[in-house]
Amino acid sequence: MVCCAVSNCKNTSVKTSKNKDGITFHRFPRDKERRRQWERAMNREEEWRSSPFSAVCSEHFGCTDFYLTDSGLRRLSVNAVPCINISPCQEPVPTISRLPPVYIDPSDTEEVIKLKNKVRRLEMIAESRKHKLNLVWQSRRRLKKKLECMKCMVKHLIKIKDSTSLAEQYNCEVSH
Ligand SMILES: [Zn+2]
Incomplete structure (x- = not known):
């Protein structure tokens, strides 16, 4: 498997x-440098390395990374690097350290300190939501690109279908 x-x-x-499903699996390149490029593109743990059996699915x-051979087989072009829907496992996660520490004045009452901490908590939530929103926008852009891709594939397939049915028609006429 x-x-x-x-x-x-x-x-x-x-x-x-x-x-x-139209999903194909593609082994990592044999070329060392390109193999490393794919490994980095996986965005996995720093120490992760591919094995001779590692593969990436066409998703x-x-x-534009694929081309059709004369016999109609879908092949991956030599320079292709996986880039769509890659795991966000190494996306920088916003940390508390990014925000300056809560400033507490000696004259602050307990209530003011409580409010200041509350503000900080909300700021942290806002920051993490902003980060999530960014990820959603990123995936939206990727999906849009994919949709365009699919549209052009469908057009291509319709074209092929039209030309084969034309050819069939022609063959019919010739054989009659
Ligand atoms: Zn996959």
Whole structure:
């Protein structure tokens, strides 16, 4: 069974099929430098390295990363690097240290201190929401790109279908 090396991706060769879902699996490049490029793109733990069996599913490549062979097979282009829907495991998470410490004046009453701490807590929540929002925007952009990709694939397929039906028609006419 082939599993996708992207840590939050559940695609495996058992669960998905090329014909049904259009998902294909691609082994890491043999070239050392390109292999390292893919490993970095995985955005996994610092010490993670690929094995000869590691593969990435086609969901993480853009449509321009693929080309069709003359026999209609979908191949990954040599310079492709996975970049779509990669795990955010190493996204910088906002920490308390980013905000200056709460300033407490000796003359502050207990209530003022409480309020100051409350403000800080809300600031932290706001910051983490901002961060989440950013991630959502990022994935929205990626999905939009993917949608465009799909649209152009559909157009391409319709074109192929039209030309084959034309060819069939032509063949019919010739054989009659
Ligand atoms: Zn995947």
